[in-house]
Amino acid sequence: MMSNGKNQPPQPLLEVRNLHAGVEGKQILKGVDLTVMPGEVHAIMGPNGSGKSTFVKVLSGHEGFEVSEGEVLYEGRDLLDLAPENRAREGIFLAFQYPVEIPGVSNAYFLRAALNAVREHHGEEALDAMDFLTLVREHMKRLRMDPGMLNRAVNAGFSGGEKKRNEVLQMAVLQPRLALLDETDSGLDIDALKIVAEGVNDLRGPDRSIVLVTHYQRLLDYIVPDHVHVLHAGRIVKSGCADLALKLEEQGYGWIEDDVRAAEAGAR
C-alpha cells in the first residue's frame, strides 16, 4: 500500500465514478458515484429494486453483470479489470445475501483454501491445518459458533442465521480491507444480529472500510455508519450522516422520491 506524505490528503480506498451496469441489456445502475476513505463505514439503503445488491456484486466481480460505463478505482487502481479471485486476494470481501451451499466441501477445507490463496498471493506462507484450526476456532468462539460447523459442508443445511454467521466468520478469517455486506442482517433474530454486528465492528480499523447494504435501520443501531447513502433507481440520490438512516426509518422512502422528482423538475 502506498503511504501518504503528511501534507497529502489520504487516498480513497474505493472510488466509484458514474458506474453503469446491468444484466441482459437491462440497466440497473445508472451512474453511481461513491468515495470510501480508509476506516470509513458506509451504509447504502434504498427501496427494493433500487440496485443495492447489484452494486456490491459488481464490486465483487460477479460475471452476471455487465459494466457499460464508468470506472471503479480500488487503492487507486482499476478494479473492473480484476478477476473475482484477484479482487478477493487484494482484500475485497462480499458477504453474500444468499450464501451458496456447496455439498461435499467441508467448511474447514474451504476456509483454509481461501485463506491460503490470499496468503500466497501476498507472498506469505500457507497455514498448516493445525495453525489454521487454532485461528479459526478463536474466531468461531467470538461469533459463538459451534466448532462442529467446520466439518459440515459449506452452508449445506445451515439455517439462515448460521449462513450469515458463516459469512462473518469467513470475513473475520480473511481480514479484508474492503468488506461489502449484502443484507447481512436479513433473516437474523436480534441476538444473532448483535453477534454479527460485533463481528463486523471487530473488523473496523483505520485501514479497513465497510460498505453495508441494508433495507432496515436496525443493523445500524449496532454498526454506526460514518455515511448513509440512498440508492434510488440506480443512482445515489441522497447522502448524509447516520441520522439519515433514522429519518428513513421513520418516514420511509417516499420523501426521497418527492425530492428527486422536485430536483428533476427544477432542472428542466
Add this chain to the structure above:
Amino acid sequence: MTASAPATDVWADLFEAARPRLPGAGRVAGLRRKALAGFRATGFPTQRQEEWRHTSVAPVTGTAFEPAAPPSREALDRAAALLETLPPTGADPAAGGSIRVVFVNGRFAPTLSSRETVPDGVEIASLDEVLARPDEDLEARIGSLVDGTGHAFAALNTALFEDGLFLRVPSGTRLASPVHLVFLAVGGAAATAVHPRLLYLLEDDAQASVVESWRGEAEAPWLSNTVVEAWIGRNARLDLLEIQEQTLEALHFRALKVHQAEDSRFASACLSIGAHLTRNDVHIRLEGPGAECRLDGLTLAQGDQHADHQTKIDHAKPQGTSHQLYKGILDDRATTAFSGRVLVEPHAQKTDAQQTNHNLLLSPDAVADSKPQLEIFADDVKCAHGATVGQLDQDALFYLRSRGIGPRAARRLLLRAFASEIAERVQDPELREIARATLERHLPGGEG
C-alpha cells in the same frame, strides 16, 4: 436373418475350436452348449432393443477377436513389471495379511498371487483349478444365477469362460482383510477376448470384502466380458469395490447377479474410469426378508468413451432396502446411460428403495441419459427416485472465486466434491481408502 448373424457364426466357430480345452465336464459342458445355442438363436443385441438403446455393440461385432492364449513367460514377466509400475491397487503383498489374486489375460497367475494368509476353510481358487476336480456344490452353482438366457454377452461368457475365481467363505467366517483381485491385460498386437467368470459364495453369517481391479496395457481391441454370480447367505455381508481402469482399447462388459438371503447385506461401489465402451448389468434379488443392498457408481468419461449401467433390483420379500447412487462426470463427447429398474413384488411390504442418478456435463457435446423404472406391486413401501443432469454450479464457482480461490482450483474442488461422495459412501475402511486414492489419481489436478 439379422445383421449380426455372421458375427454370431464367428463366435460359434471360436467355441468349437476352444471346446476341447474348456474346463468343466458334465453339467458345465452342457451349460456351455446350451448358452451357445441360445446366443446363436438370438444373436447380438441391436439398439432397437430397449435395454440396448444407448449402446451399440458394433465395436464387438465389427472386430475379429482371438481367445486369449495362456500367458507366456514373457507376458507374466510383463505383468509382474506392470504390478510394480501401475499405481498401487491397495493389494500390496508386502503389507501383512493381504490376499491378492492376479489374473493375466484372463488366466489365474499363481506366481503373482499371494494366498498364504487365506484362513482355514475359506476357499479362494481359480475356476480352472476347482473345475479340474469334482466339486458338486460348485458345479451346481455355476450358471444357476446367470446361464446366459436373454443376454448375448453373458451367454458368450457362459459358453467360453476359461478361468475365473471361486471365493467361498464358510458359515460364520469373517475375512479380516480384503481380497484383491487384479485383472491385467497384457496386450499383443491381436484383438483379444477374455471371459472371466467369478463366483462369490458367502455362507450364513460370513463376511468378506473384495476389490476387483481391472487394468493393463492393451493396445489392440480388448474384449473383457465378465460374469459374476454371488450368493450372500443369511446375515452375511459382502462389500465389493470394482475399479475399472482399462485402456481406451478395452470393451468392458460385466454382468453381475446377486442373490441375497434374509438380513444379508451387499454393498457395491463401481468406479468406471477406463475403457472405450463399458456396459454393466447388475441384477440383485433380495430373496430373504430384511436384506439390504447398496449400489453406488461413479463414471468418469471423456473423449469418445461410453458407459452404460443397467441395474435391476427385485424386492421379493418384506423389509428389504435398496439404495442406489450413480454419478457421472462427462467431458468432451462422452456419453453415459443409466437405467435402474426396481421391482417390488406384491408381498414385499416395508420395502425401502431409493435410486438416484446425478450427472455433471463439462462439455456441450457430452450426453447423459437416465431412466428410472419403478414397478411397485406392494402398497406399504417407500420408493423414491431422482435424476439430474447439469453443469458445474456457477453460483458455487463464483462463491469460491469471491473468496480468493482461482477458477481452476474452484472447479477442481467442485468436481472432487461431486465425485468423492461415492468414495465416502464406501463403508469398509480399507475399500474406502482405495476408492479415495483411485479418485485422487483420476480427478483433474492443476493449480490456479
